[in-house]
Amino acid sequence: MFNLRSLQKNKTVRYGVPMLLLVVGGSFGLREFTQIRYDAQKIRKRLDPALEARVDTERQSVILEEEYEKMKQSNLDEWRNIRGPRPWEDSREYQEQQRRRDN
Template sequence: MFNLKALHRSKTLKYGLPMLILIVGGSFGLREFTQIRYDEQRIKKRLDPTLEARVNVRKQSIVLEEEYEKMKDQSLDDWKNIRGPRPWEESREYQKQQRARQDQKV
């Protein structure tokens, strides 16, 4: 009987054991929940094989050729760098001012 009362009064058993169970149990619980999340992401990433083949072909060959054709025809000699509006500036007003300045220079 003495041992049972001593164990009941022990702060380690009263506070330490439940804390240890929460920490270890929480670790296992979080692992399960995060695994569900990653499994769901893996399932969503899968595409239909025919659609995936079409997407991969388009990405590899056509995109670079199209971009090259667009850039080839542009003249970069008369290019002007225009500063964008700051966060505290009104963007519409600033754009109007920049366009007015360009019109005056031309």
């Protein structure tokens, strides 16, 4: 009985141990909650198997030489760099200005 009362009055036991349990327990708890979040994102990003197979075959069928030949055939002399509208500009108004400049 005497030892229990002395432990209750001890500041380390009264404040330190609960704080330590809170910090260590919170660390493990946060790890579990963040793991659930990343697992849910991984499931959401998964593609349909048929679509994924189609995408993989398209990636494999691209040949560098064929793409080079396509680029050689394109006419780069007539190419113009047209910037998009800034966030504060009205996009329709800017498109109209670009059309007027082209004509």
